[in-house]
Amino acid sequence: MRLKVPFRVRFRRRALAFALAASIPAAHAADSPDYYGTLEPFAKEAVYFVVTDRFVNGDPSNDHRDQGGPDPATRTFDRPTAGSDAGDNVGYLGGDFKGIVDHLDYIRGMGFSALWITPIVDNPDEAFTGGKPAQKGGFLTDGGKTGYHGYWGVNFYKLDEHLPSKGLDFKGLADAVHGQDMKLVLDIVGNHGSPAYSMPKAQPQFGQVFDRDGKLVADHQNLPPAKLDPKHNPLHRFYNTTPGLAELSDFNENEPAVMDYLAGAYAQWIGQGADAFRIDTIGWLPHPFWHEFVARMRREKPGMFMFGEAFEYDAKKIAEHTWAQNANVSVLDFPLKQGLEKAFGHERAGFEVLADRLYLDGGPYANPYELATFYDNHDMARLDATDEGFIDAHNWLFTARGIPVVYYGSEIGFMRGKPEHDGNRNYFGAERIASAASHPIHRNLSRIAHVRAASPALQRGLQVNVELKGARAAFYRVYQHEGVSQIALVLLNKGDAPAAFDVKQYVQSGTWRAAIAGNDTKVRAGGSLKATVPAHGVEVFLLDAPVTHPQLRADLDRLMKVKRPE
Numbered sequence: 153m154r155l156k157v158p159f160r161v162r163f164r165r166r167a168l169a170f171a172l173a174a175s176i177p178a179a180h181a182a183d184s185p186d187y188y189g190t191l192e193p194f195a196k197e198a199v200y201f202v203v204t205d206r207f208v209n210g211d212p213s214n215d216h217r218d219q220g221g222p223d224p225a226t227r228t229f230d231r232p233t234a235g236s237d238a239g240d241n242v243g244y245l246g247g248d249f250k251g252i253v254d255h256l257d258y259i260r261g262m263g264f265s266a267l268w269i270t271p272i273v274d275n276p277d278e279a280f281t282g283g284k285p286a287q288k289g290g291f292l293t294d295g296g297k298t299g300y301h302g303y304w305g306v307n308f309y310k311l312d313e314h315l316p317s318k319g320l321d322f323k324g325l326a327d328a329v330h331g332q333d334m335k336l337v338l339d340i341v342g343n344h345g346s347p348a349y350s351m352p353k354a355q356p357q358f359g360q361v362f363d364r365d366g367k368l369v370a371d372h373q374n375l376p377p378a379k380l381d382p383k384h385n386p387l388h389r390f391y392n393t394t395p396g397l398a399e400l401s402d403f404n405e406n407e408p409a410v411m412d413y414l415a416g417a418y419a420q421w422i423g424q425g426a427d428a429f430r431i432d433t434i435g436w437l438p439h440p441f442w443h444e445f446v447a448r449m450r451r452e453k454p455g456m457f458m459f460g461e462a463f464e465y466d467a468k469k470i471a472e473h474t475w476a477q478n479a480n481v482s483v484l485d486f487p488l489k490q491g492l493e494k495a496f497g498h499e500r501a502g503f504e505v506l507a508d509r510l511y512l513d514g515g516p517y518a519n520p521y522e523l524a525t526f527y528d529n530h531d532m533a534r535l536d537a538t539d540e541g542f543i544d545a546h547n548w549l550f551t552a553r554g555i556p557v558v559y560y561g562s563e564i565g566f567m568r569g570k571p572e573h574d575g576n577r578n579y580f581g582a583e584r585i586a587s588a589a590s591h592p593i594h595r596n597l598s599r600i601a602h603v604r605a606a607s608p609a610l611q612r613g614l615q616v617n618v619e620l621k622g623a624r625a626a627f628y629r630v631y632q633h634e635g636v637s638q639i640a641l642v643l644l645n646k647g648d649a650p651a652a653f654d655v656k657q658y659v660q661s662g663t664w665r666a667a668i669a670g671n672d673t674k675v676r677a678g679g680s681l682k683a684t685v686p687a688h689g690v691e692v693f694l695l696d697a698p699v700t701h702p703q704l705r706a707d708l709d710r711l712m713k714v715k716r717p718e
Contacts, residue, residue, distance in 0.1 A: 184698040187632040187708045189521030189553055189614045194428060194457035196611040197335055198550065198601055199557040200264040203530055204272075204315060205244055205300040206579050207560055208251030211317040215246045219277055220298075226278040226355070228298045235288035238567065238575030242286045242297040243279065245579045249325045250317045258585050260332045262563060262594070263601025267329055268337035268430055270530075272322055272421070274310040275299025275346065276357040282350035283399045288574045292398040294347055301530075301577070302339070303432060304346035304400075306357045308417035309364035326425025335427040342414050342445060343433040348372035348391070348401035359401045361390055361413070364420075369413070372401050382407075396436060405441040415448040422452045430524075431481065434460030434473055442479035459483055459524045459555075463531065465490050467509070471516035485509075485523040485554060492527040496545040496646070497537045503620040503644070510553060512615050514714050521612065525554035530577055534559070536569030540688040543596040544646040547690040550604040551629070551642040553615045563594040603667045603692055609640035610692070614711055616704070618657050623647030626655055630708060632698060641693040645685040656680040660701040667692040 189195075209215070220227035231243030252269070259267060276299050285295040302312065311322055320328075329336040348359030351374050359372030370390035372380070377395050382388040382404070389407050396402030403410050418429070429449070434442060442460075450456050459482035462470040467487045473479045488509045494501040511520045527545050528535045535545065542565055549556040560580055561567065567575040588594045604610040613631035620627070625644035631637070641664070645651040661677040668691050675681060685691050699705050 184632055184637065185705075185709065185712070187614055187630045187699065187712060188612055189629075189631075190519050190612050191633070192457065192519075192522050192612070193455075194266075194335070195522055195555055196608070197266040197555060198264050198604060199266040199268050199337060199524070199555065200259045200262070200560065201268040201529065201557055202252065202560040203247070203270050203301060203577050204249070204252065205247040205270075205302075206577050207247045208255055208580065208582050208585070209246030209248065210250030210252070210254045211248050212246060214248055214314055214317060215244065216314060219244075220279055225281055225296070228277065228279055228300075231279060231296060231298065233286060233288060233573050234296075236574045238570055239578050240288070240574050240576075241578070242300070242573070244298060244300045244314055246314075247579070248317065249315050249320050249322075251582075253320065253325060253328045255582070255585055256328060256332045256334070258588070260334060262598045263605050264558070265333070265605065266335040266337055266428070268557070269339060271302030271305065271339045271341055271432075272311055272315055273302065273305040273417070274307040274312045275302060275304045276306055276355070278355050278357075280347045280358065281352055281355060282347060282358075286573055290573050293573075294398055299346065303341055305341055306346050306360055307362040307366070308414060309420060310362070310366075321424075322421065323424040326427075330425065336425060337428045337430055338421055338426040339430045339432060340418055341432045342403065342441070343436040344396060344400040344402050345370075346401060347399045349374050349376050350399045361401075363413070364416075369409075370401075377402065397433070403437075405437050411441070411444060415445060418449060419452045422449065422456070428456065429458040431458055431460040431479075434479065434481075434483070435462035435464060435470070439472065439478035442473070442481070443477070446479055446481055457482070461531075462486070467511065468516045471518070474518035474522075476518065480518075482519075482522045482524060482555075484529075484557070485525045488523070488554070489526055489528070492525075492545060492548070493535060496527065496541045496548070497535060498541075500541075500646075502622040503625040503646070504622075506548075506552075507617065507620045510615070510617075512553065512617070513711065521553050521614075523554045524557050525549055525552070526557040526559070528562070529557075529559050531572065532576075533571040534566075534568050534576055535562070537565070539565055539592050540646075542568075542593045543688050544644070546593075546597045547600050547644055547646075548625070550600040551610055551640075551644070551690065551692060552627070553629075556604075558597070563597050564588050564591040565593055599668070600690060607638065607640055607667070607692070607694065608636055609638040609694070610642075613638070613640065614708055616658065616707055616711070618655060624651055624653075626653060628658060628704070630699060630704070637696065637698040639695040639697070639699060641681060641695075643683055643685050643691045643693075645687065645689050648687050650684050650686050650689075652682070652684050654680050654682045658701050658704040658707075660695070660697075660699070660704070662695050662697050664693040664695045667694055
């Protein structure tokens with residue numbers, strides 16, 4: 153009897169075989185030019201993003217359910233959002249490091265190799281009583297809300313008490329992540345602290361900043377920005393005197409003590425195991441600030457990968473953060489996200505809406521292959537798509553250029569279409585995780601994620617498009633560097649019926665293996681690759697050989713010479 157080898161195991165075996173083969177340079181490697189989209193090591197990762205408090209409550213003893221006292225206006229645990237019928241909540245719900253550690257095998261098993269978590273720093277111990285009430289449909293409305301999300305830091309050197317367990321601090325979390333051969337991405341904030349003014353009466357910690365020893369170093373004193381007096385009050389010097397986002401305490405980027413404070417705090421977390429940073433609200437601080445901050449972080453961890461959040465759909469604007477003279481980091485690819493929503497949401501626009509958002513042949517980014525690609529996250533409505541739409545979106549994310557980022561729960565279409573304050577950040581929980589593997593979105597996501605994990609071409613190869621139109625997409629990813637050579641031909645079908653492909657362009661002779669179907673196809677010189685891709689399906693043909701096709705080599709040579717802003 154022949155035993156069926158699980159799909160995941162087959163891909164791990166293939167990845168090992170490829171790694172062994174790649175360790176022996178090709179006989180004519182010296183004659184093979186370099187072809188790659190990027191050599192950035194982090195580009196091989198696939199990222200799973202969790203709002204820690206909303207993932208899994210692994211340790212109820214750190215819930216602090218009595219925090220904030222008996223006053224319903226200030227208690228912090230379980231605060232249902234007004235007007236929401238989707239179970240939304242602006243209080244803490246118990247998710248913690250132990251909940252993550254207990255389910256790292258779930259995340260890794262899907263094919264993810266990096267975990268992005270929300271900020272870990274200490275947040276206020278009460279609900280905010282100022283601002284506009286947080287309610288369904290609200291945006292930047294923080295009244296009645298808590299710091300469950302982590303973005304309201306009051307002590308950037310201190311771990312928030314809702315996250316650790318006995319014997320499991322941040323270093324313990326990082327060690328557990330690394331033990332799964334994964335990277336840990338820490339969400340950081342440099343633009344602001346906690347809500348700082350408009351409270352009926354001042355609340356402890358709000359608008360305050362404490363140092364590593366617990367000493368108060370800044371205090372907004374419940375004053376609006378215009379009434380701050382940094383010239384005469386040392387506690388005001390951390391802050392700008394003009395408003396920023398909502399009622400948040402807006403840090404003064406021109407105050408050296410702010411840079412020293414933040415750089416010191418985040419260096420501490422690097423020392424405890426953070427591998428990469430996601431930089432919140434990068435667009436709200438000027439380029440020189442981030443340039444200096446990033447330089448300091450990379451002195452702590454040379455080559456550290458970082459990507460920023462500039463909530464902006466103009467590629468020219470967000471690209472500035474990627475340039476060497478500015479922050480010199482990657483960014484979340486908001487312009488592509490806008491196209492992905494059109495292509496895979498209910499609009500079902502054709503693949504052509506993605507073509508001019510890729511910037512493969514020149515463009516404003518320092519390197520488009522290092523962008524973090526995504527279709528939704530915690531700051532916007534989740535993708536409003538069918539199961540098939542999610543499957544199609546993942547088939548694209550894990551084969552096209554960029555570093556795929558998937559928001560927790562998307563593997564089962566969790567709270568699809570729901571914005572913040574109406575379900576976007578709902579609690580996920582162990583029960584949903586336990587049953588997720590039977591969901592069609594999960595099964596297909598895991599399949600294509602493992603294909604990417606075994607393919608250097610899909611991770612870091614140049615992309616050359618053949619067809620992006622309607623429900624069909626065909627493109628190459630090519631990686632050729634230091635004796636490793638792989639050509640991937642990706643065929644995507646987001647239509648409701650099978651699609652027949654007959655690709656002649658750039659096809660070179662050799663034995664191509666189908667990563668999904670598992671069979672080999674021999675192609676002679678001048679031939680083509682033919683395949684029928686099922687409805688809402690994908691196939692990836694792989695050729696582990698140097699590029700010999702003259703036209704493909706010519707186009708790749710040209711792409712390698714494209715000048716990008718420095």
